Amino acid sequence: MNVNFSKTAVIGAGAMGRGIAQMAAQAGSEVFLMDSLPGAAERGIASLSEQWDKLHAKGKLDAQARDALVARVRAVTSMEELVGCDLVVEAIIEDLEAKRQLFRTLESVVAPATVLATNTSSLSVTAIAKALAHPERCAGFHFFNPVPLMKVVEVIAGFKTSAEVCGRLAGFAEQMGHKAVRAQDTPGFIVNHAGRGYGTEALRIAGEGVADFATIDRILKDQAGFRLGPFELLDLTGLDVSHPVMESIYHQYYEEPRFRPSVITAQRLAAGALGRKTGEGFYRYPDGTQQAAEEPPAPKPEVLPGVWISPRAARRAELIKLVHDLGAQIETGATPSTTALILVAPLGFDVTTVAAVERLDATRTVGIDMMIDDAATRRRVLATNPATRVDIRDAAHALFARDGKAVSVIRDSGGFVTQRVVAAIVNIAADMCQQEVCSPADLETAVTRGLGYPQGPLAMGNLYGPTNMLEVLFNLQTVYGDPRYRPSPWLRRRGALGLSLMHEEEA
Numbered sequence: 343m344n345v346n347f348s349k350t351a352v353i354g355a356g357a358m359g360r361g362i363a364q365m366a367a368q369a370g371s372e373v374f375l376m377d378s379l380p381g382a383a384e385r386g387i388a389s390l391s392e393q394w395d396k397l398h399a400k401g402k403l404d405a406q407a408r409d410a411l412v413a414r415v416r417a418v419t420s421m422e423e424l425v426g427c428d429l430v431v432e433a434i435i436e437d438l439e440a441k442r443q444l445f446r447t448l449e450s451v452v453a454p455a456t457v458l459a460t461n462t463s464s465l466s467v468t469a470i471a472k473a474l475a476h477p478e479r480c481a482g483f484h485f486f487n488p489v490p491l492m493k494v495v496e497v498i499a500g501f502k503t504s505a506e507v508c509g510r511l512a513g514f515a516e517q518m519g520h521k522a523v524r525a526q527d528t529p530g531f532i533v534n535h536a537g538r539g540y541g542t543e544a545l546r547i548a549g550e551g552v553a554d555f556a557t558i559d560r561i562l563k564d565q566a567g568f569r570l571g572p573f574e575l576l577d578l579t580g581l582d583v584s585h586p587v588m589e590s591i592y593h594q595y596y597e598e599p600r601f602r603p604s605v606i607t608a609q610r611l612a613a614g615a616l617g618r619k620t621g622e623g624f625y626r627y628p629d630g631t632q633q634a635a636e637e638p639p640a641p642k643p644e645v646l647p648g649v650w651i652s653p654r655a656a657r658r659a660e661l662i663k664l665v666h667d668l669g670a671q672i673e674t675g676a677t678p679s680t681t682a683l684i685l686v687a688p689l690g691f692d693v694t695t696v697a698a699v700e701r702l703d704a705t706r707t708v709g710i711d712m713m714i715d716d717a718a719t720r721r722r723v724l725a726t727n728p729a730t731r732v733d734i735r736d737a738a739h740a741l742f743a744r745d746g747k748a749v750s751v752i753r754d755s756g757g758f759v760t761q762r763v764v765a766a767i768v769n770i771a772a773d774m775c776q777q778e779v780c781s782p783a784d785l786e787t788a789v790t791r792g793l794g795y796p797q798g799p800l801a802m803g804n805l806y807g808p809t810n811m812l813e814v815l816f817n818l819q820t821v822y823g824d825p826r827y828r829p830s831p832w833l834r835r836r837g838a839l840g841l842s843l844m845h846e847e848e849a
């Protein structure tokens with residue numbers, strides 16, 4: 343195979359540099375690993391050999407191929423040894439001046455055609471390239487940790503980067519077995535930008551006292567299919583990493599309200615409750631395993647009241663059938679009787695607003711999230727309002743738990759939990775398309791591979807309905823008056839026209 347770069351230097355032999363060196367060697371390139379810390383490059387090479395020995399032991403690499411790979415990598419100590427390289431990838435500390443200094447020095451050593459790539463996660467590629475006499479040869483080449491398993495790379499064009507350089511890097515990524523996605527040089531590129539909705543909206547929900555961390559996690563896993571809840575994910579990454587990223591992207595986008603971080607993580611970071619690594623985060627990890635409080639069992643009231651369902655409930659016909667199948671008496675009058683449990687099923691609105699607008703008795707009104715088809719979800723979510731009577735809340739809980747399905751009862755929230763979080767994710771992704779950060783297809787690939795979401799955010803929006811997403815956001819804006827929920831023009835137009843969120847305008 344003709345490899346795009348036959349001699350690759352990787353500078354910085356830490357977690358990322360080692361992974362990039364491994365993939366470059368596996369793609370067929372000769373690899374030179376360098377680090378400013380004495381012995382670090384040698385240790386990096388030793389760890390690569392171990393990786394390949396493991397692959398050999400598992401039968402995934404024959405002895406000849408392993409030996410060829412080991413022979414293809416070596417540690418170097420001086421820049422001059424990199425003179426023949428046609429690609430240099432830097433994975434040193436995340437510091438603009440250090441990266442600029444490195445590239446400036448490199449430019450005086452390597453050939454004019456050598457491509458200089460940066461693995462930066464948060465710095466501007468354009469700003470790094472500014473150090474060079476030939477900025478057109480510099481691009482972002484952003485891998486994810488652990489590099490061999492996270493099979494996606496963002497190829498980022500700085501202001502002056504040549505298209506040819508990006509094309510060669512994208513081709514090299516494919517030779518590594520990774521999927522290359524193209525991003526504009528914007529804060530967070532694709533993955534770290536698209537990932538802003540999940541944690542920040544979950545933190546807002548927790549911050550409003552709607553539900554505890556474990557309940558929010560359970561709801562998002564069971565209703566929307568996320569593998570990890572937002573708080574489990576924050577514990578895994580560690581707040582020392584995630585809180586500064588939240589702050590950095592928020593400030594880099596000039597205090598865009600959609601990315602507003604939370605005082606919850608700021609305070610926990612200050613307390614040193616970082617997550618798994620400190621044994622305490624949103625959960626406790628006394629012996630390394632996550633401890634979460636048991637869910638309370640459903641109450642068992644003696645009698646269930648009749649149920650009156652608002653004419654404006656989302657998926658009303660399905661809700662009527664569900665309540666009927668669960669064995670409740672359904673009231674059919676135009677208004678509820680004086681004893682009825684009153685059910686509302688809003689999109690984006692909170693239960694309080696619906697009770698007030700529809701002039702319902704708030705003490706007997708409970709909301710249920712019907713955005714997702716009941717058959718497609720493993721959990722039902724009910725919300726009270728501040729006036730809901732405890733016996734009515736318990737009756738609703740008991741009713742919806744009758745067939746054994748999990749039920750969470752939360753406090754009032756515009757759009758419950760799932761509607762809000764999904765709408766935040768979809769809206770941010772839509773706006774990335776509007777701003778042409780990347781193509782819709784690359785956005786979907788980057789997010790599913792880089793964040794492990796059940797679907798790409800645009801597919802998620804299509805699944806729940808672009809028009810529903812729009813309605814959720816409009817109503818969230820009414821409830822909270824927060825520009826955080828203003829819909830992106832991309833979503834607004836596609837939602838209004840009934841188009842797919844993947845739809846691109848003709849050239």
Ligand SMILES: NC(=O)c1ccc[n+]([C@@H]2O[C@H](COP(=O)([O-])OP(=O)(O)OC[C@H]3O[C@@H](n4cnc5c(N)ncnc54)[C@H](O)[C@@H]3O)[C@@H](O)[C@H]2O)c1
Nearest residue numbers: 354355356357358359377378379433434435436462463487
């Ligand atoms: N860790 C991640 O999850 C991740 C993911 C994507 C991108 N990145 C980016 O990759 C880069 C490296 O991250 P990492 O996690 O591998 O860091 P790391 O701390 O594990 O490794 C950095 C290595 O670079 C060396 N180094 C520092 N300054 C140097 C210099 N001037 N010249 C040569 N070597 C130098 C250090 O000795 C160290 O071995 C950073 O820019 C980071 O933002 C990290």
